[in-house]
Amino acid sequence: MAFGKHAQVWYIDFMIGVMIFSIVVVTYFYYVEHTQYSDENLMNSLISEANTISGYLMTEGYPRNWTLANITTVGLTGGNYRIDPSKLSNFNSWGYEERRGYIHTTKDYYFYIEHLNGTVFNKVCYDPGAGCVEWNTSKYLAQNTRLLISDGEIVKAVLYIYQRP
Amino acid sequence: MTLKDILGMDDKKALFFTVDALIASLIMIAGLILITSSYISEQPRSLINHMSQDLLNVLAEQKVHEANNSFIQDLVNNGSITDVNNSILVQLGEFWAGNQLVLANQFISNVSQGILDEIFGYSIAIDNETIFSEATPVKNSLVSSKKIISGIQKSKPVKGFVAKARATSVQKITNQIVSFSPEGSGWDGSSTSKAYGYITKWFNITPGIKINNATLYLSFHIEDGGSDWTVVNINNGTCNITRNSLGMTEEGYFGSRNVTACLKNGSNNFFVTLWNDDYNAHLHPGMYLAINYNTTEDVSYIASEHRERIYFDNIRSVEANNDGSGVWALMPFHVPAGATNVSATLRLNLQDVNDLKDRYLVGWSYQYRDAWDFRIYVNSDTVFYQRNATSYDDIDDCLSYSAACGSNYNWTGSFNITGAVVTGTNIVSVYVNNYGDTVGGDGVTSIYSNPVSDPANSSYLELNYSLTPSLPYSVVEIRQLKSFGGTPNPTKNVNFSFPPEAVAISSVYTHIAEQYSYITRVYGDDAYVPANLVFESPAPRAVPTDVVIPNNFLDVSELARNYIRIAETSGNDVRQESSVDYGFYLPSSVGYGQVFATLSEANADAISRLQSVMGSFVNVSTVELDNTSMSDVPSLWGPAVIEVRVWN
Numbered sequence: 001m002a003f004g005k006h007a008q009v010w011y012i013d014f015m016i017g018v019m020i021f022s023i024v025v026v027t028y029f030y031y032v033e034h035t036q037y038s039d040e041n042l043m044n045s046l047i048s049e050a051n052t053i054s055g056y057l058m059t060e061g062y063p064r065n066w067t068l069a070n071i072t073t074v075g076l077t078g079g080n081y082r083i084d085p086s087k088l089s090n091f092n093s094w095g096y097e098e099r100r101g102y103i104h105t106t107k108d109y110y111f112y113i114e115h116l117n118g119t120v121f122n123k124v125c126y127d128p129g130a131g132c133v134e135w136n137t138s139k140y141l142a143q144n145t146r147l148l149i150s151d152g153e154i155v156k157a158v159l160y161i162y163q164r165p
Numbered sequence: 166m167t168l169k170d171i172l173g174m175d176d177k178k179a180l181f182f183t184v185d186a187l188i189a190s191l192i193m194i195a196g197l198i199l200i201t202s203s204y205i206s207e208q209p210r211s212l213i214n215h216m217s218q219d220l221l222n223v224l225a226e227q228k229v230h231e232a233n234n235s236f237i238q239d240l241v242n243n244g245s246i247t248d249v250n251n252s253i254l255v256q257l258g259e260f261w262a263g264n265q266l267v268l269a270n271q272f273i274s275n276v277s278q279g280i281l282d283e284i285f286g287y288s289i290a291i292d293n294e295t296i297f298s299e300a301t302p303v304k305n306s307l308v309s310s311k312k313i314i315s316g317i318q319k320s321k322p323v324k325g326f327v328a329k330a331r332a333t334s335v336q337k338i339t340n341q342i343v344s345f346s347p348e349g350s351g352w353d354g355s356s357t358s359k360a361y362g363y364i365t366k367w368f369n370i371t372p373g374i375k376i377n378n379a380t381l382y383l384s385f386h387i388e389d390g391g392s393d394w395t396v397v398n399i400n401n402g403t404c405n406i407t408r409n410s411l412g413m414t415e416e417g418y419f420g421s422r423n424v425t426a427c428l429k430n431g432s433n434n435f436f437v438t439l440w441n442d443d444y445n446a447h448l449h450p451g452m453y454l455a456i457n458y459n460t461t462e463d464v465s466y467i468a469s470e471h472r473e474r475i476y477f478d479n480i481r482s483v484e485a486n487n488d489g490s491g492v493w494a495l496m497p498f499h500v501p502a503g504a505t506n507v508s509a510t511l512r513l514n515l516q517d518v519n520d521l522k523d524r525y526l527v528g529w530s531y532q533y534r535d536a537w538d539f540r541i542y543v544n545s546d547t548v549f550y551q552r553n554a555t556s557y558d559d560i561d562d563c564l565s566y567s568a569a570c571g572s573n574y575n576w577t578g579s580f581n582i583t584g585a586v587v588t589g590t591n592i593v594s595v596y597v598n599n600y601g602d603t604v605g606g607d608g609v610t611s612i613y614s615n616p617v618s619d620p621a622n623s624s625y626l627e628l629n630y631s632l633t634p635s636l637p638y639s640v641v642e643i644r645q646l647k648s649f650g651g652t653p654n655p656t657k658n659v660n661f662s663f664p665p666e667a668v669a670i671s672s673v674y675t676h677i678a679e680q681y682s683y684i685t686r687v688y689g690d691d692a693y694v695p696a697n698l699v700f701e702s703p704a705p706r707a708v709p710t711d712v713v714i715p716n717n718f719l720d721v722s723e724l725a726r727n728y729i730r731i732a733e734t735s736g737n738d739v740r741q742e743s744s745v746d747y748g749f750y751l752p753s754s755v756g757y758g759q760v761f762a763t764l765s766e767a768n769a770d771a772i773s774r775l776q777s778v779m780g781s782f783v784n785v786s787t788v789e790l791d792n793t794s795m796s797d798v799p800s801l802w803g804p805a806v807i808e809v810r811v812w813n
Binding site: 020021023024027028051054080081082116117144145146147148149152153154 | 282
C-alpha cells in the first residue's frame with residue numbers, strides 16, 4: 001500500500017511540526033514572562049499609571065467643581081496647586097474600590113499626604129483588606145510624589161501604585 | 166557524505182526534513198533570546214520632571230505670609246519684606262531686582278529647604294543669574310522649568326508712580342478774523358454835495374487777551390480824487406485812515422494797515438465812510454481784520470449744539486442833491502457738512518425805506534420799470550422776498566427831476582429761510598431802494614443794527630444746527646492764517662498742511678480778496694488740482710469775504726497737503742492777500758505714562774508729555790494731574806524669567 005505509506009509519513013511530519021511549533025511558542029512566552037524585560041514592562045506600566053493618576057489628583061477634576069453627585073474624574077485642587085478641602089474630604093469619604101474607580105485604574109494604590117517633616121496626615125488606606133497592607137511588600141511598586149499647598153503649607157502628595165505579591 | 170548518509174535514511178526523506186526543522190527552530194529561539202536581551206530600557210524621568218515643575222509652581226503660588234518661618238518673619242519685621250501677599254517667587258524677584266542678592270539667596274534657601282528629597286539637587290536663577298544652587302553634583306538627569314514673572318526687572322523699582330495729565334486751561338497763540346462783507350453804499354453826489362455811505366461794525370475782543378498783531382485789509386470802491394476825508398475811523402478816533410493816506414490810483418482799492426495799537430479788549434468799532442461822486446461807493450470782498458493774539462482759555466469739549474447770531478453792520482446811505490439813497494449788504498453764513506436740525510431766521514430792521522411805486526429808474530436811461538422797495542435773495546439770483554410799493558398814487562422816485570418823493574417808512578420783520586439753506590457757504594443778499602447800478606431811496610436809507618446797545622432791534626441772521634463733535638474729549642482750538650502770496654491773477658491757489666499735533670480739523674475758511682469781482686468760484690481738495698467746487702457766486706458780485714471749505718475735502722494728516730483755489734470768472738484778479746484760515750484741534754490730555762520712582766517725577770513726565778502733544782501752539786497754564794502708585798502690575802517692568810533646575 002504505497003499510497004497509505006506516503007500518507008502516514010506526511011501525518012508524522014505534521015505532528016512533529018506542530019509539536020516543534022508549540023515548543024517554540026511555549027518556550028518564547030515562558031522566557032518573556034520570566035525575564036527582566038517583563039519586569040521592566042510591568043514597572044514601566046506602574047510608573048506610567050502613577051504619573052497619570054498623580055496628574056489627575058493635581059487637577060481640579062471634572063467637572064471643575066465636582067461633588068459626590070456629579071463627579072467624573074477626581075482632582076484634589078482648585079487648579080492652582082492648592083488642595084481644595086471639600087474635594088479632599090469627598091475623596092477620603094470613598095471606599096478603596098470606589099476611589100480606584102474614580103482614579104480610573106485597575107492597579108492597587110496607596111495614597112497619603114505628608115508634611116515636609118515626614119508626618120503623614122491624610123492616609124486614605126483605611127481598608128487593609130483592599131490592598132493597603134501589601135503595598136510595601138510588593139515587588140512591583142511605583143511611587144510618585146507631587147508638591148501641593150495645603151492650608152498655605154507646602155506638602156507632599158505621595159502615591160504608590162503596585163501589583164499585589 | 167550527507168546527514169542522510171550518516172543516518173542511513175535514504176528512504177526516509179520526511180524524517181530528514183524534521184531534523185532540519187528542529188535545527189531551524191533552535192536558531193529562531195536563540196535569535197529571539199538575543200534580540201530581547203539586547204533591548205535597553207530607559208529610566209523614566211517623569212518624577213524629576215514633576216519635581217522641577219512642582220517646585221516652581223508651589224513657590225509661585227505660596228504667599229510670603231503662608232510660609233510659617235521665623236526667618237521670613239524677621240524680614241517682615243525689619244522691613245525687608247513689605248508685602249506679605251507677594252508670592253515666594255515674586256518676593257525673590259523683588260530682592261533680585263533690588264540687587265539684594267545675598268538676601269535673595271538666604272530667602273529662597275530658607276523657604277525651599279526640605280521640599281525636595283535629598284536625592285535631588287536644585288538651583289534657582291532669574292534671567293540666567295543664579296540666586297541659589299545646591300552643591301550636589303548632577304549624576305543622572307537634570308530638568309529645567311521656567312516661569313515668567315511680570316513687573317520686575319533688574320535694578321528697576323518694583324513699585325512706582327504713574328501720572329496722567331489734563332490741561333484745564335492753556336495759553337495759546339491763535340488768530341481771529343473779523344470780516345466785512347461787500348456792502349454799501351453812497352450813491353452819486355458830487356464834490357460839492359456828497360452822497361455818503363456809512364458803515365459801522367462792532368466786534369468784540371475777548372477781555373484779557375494780548376494782541377500780538379492786527380492787520381486791517383482794506384478793500385473798497387470809493388472816490389480816488391477830490392478832497393480828503395476819513396475813510397476808516399477805528400474806535401471813535403483812536404486811529405483814522407484817510408483817503409489820501411491810501412495813495413489811491415483808481416477807485417477800486419486794496420491795501421492793508423497795521424492797526425494793532427488801535428484795538429482794545431472788549432467792544433471795538435470801525436466806522437467806515439464811503440463816497441463816490443459819480444458812482445456808488447461800497448466795500449469789496451477781501452476787507453477783513455486779522456488779529457493774532459495770546460490768550461488764556463479754559464479747555465472745553467466741542468459743542469454739539471450750535472446757536473449763532475450774526476449781526477449785520479449798521480449801513481446807512483445818505484443822498485445828496487436829491488440823487489437818491491439805497492443800501493445793500495451781503496450776509497454770508499456757513500453750515501458745516503453733517504449738520505442736522507438746521508434752522509435759519511433772517512431778521513431785518515430797515516429804516517426810511519422809500520415807497521418807490523413804479524418809478525424805479527433803470528440806470529441812466531430815464532426809463533422806469535415796476536418798482537419794489539426792498540428785495541432779499543438767499544443762495545440764488547431768484548428773489549426770495551420782495552416788498553412792493555403800497556401807495557399807488559405816489560409816483561415820485563425822489564430824483565432831482567421829480568416833483569416830490571414817495572413817503573418813507575420803517576420796516577421790521579423776520580423770515581424763516583431754513584428751506585433755502587445749503588451745506589457750506591450761504592449768502593443772504595438784501596437790497597433796499599437800490600439794485601445793481603440803480604437807486605431810488607429818499608434821504609437816508611439804512612439797514613439798522615447795533616449789537617452793542619440795541620441787539621434786540623438789530624438786523625441779524627440767527628443760525629441753529631446740531632453737529633456730532635469730531636472728538637469726544639476736551640480740546641484746544643488753534644487757528645492759523647496763511648496768505649496766498651504771489652501776484653494778482655484771476656486764478657490763485659494756496660496749499661497748507663496741518664501740524665503733527667493736530668488731531669482733527671475744526672473749520673477752514675478762505676478769505677477772498679478782490680479789487681473787482683463778478684462771479685467767483687472756490688475749490689478745495691487734498692490733491693492738486695483742487696477739484697471740489699465748494700462755492701460759486703449765486704449772482705453777479707455776490708462774492709463774500711469768507712467761504713468755508715468742508716472738512717471732508719481736506720486731510721488733517723501732517724503729511725498731506727491741502728489745496729484751495731479761488732477763480733474769478735470775469736478775468737478780474739484775485740489778489741495775493743487772499744488767505745486761508747485753518748482751524749484744528751489739539752488734544753488736551755495724556756494718559757498714564759512710564760513708571761517713576763517718585764511721584765514728582767511721574768507728574769513732571771505727564772506735564773512734559775502733555776506739552777509735547779500740544780506743541781508750540783500752546784503753553785499749558787493749569788493742569789489737572791491724576792497719579793497713582795503702581796505695584797503688582799504686570800506691565801510695570803520685565804518680564805523676568807525664573808528658572809528652577811532639579812537634578813539627581
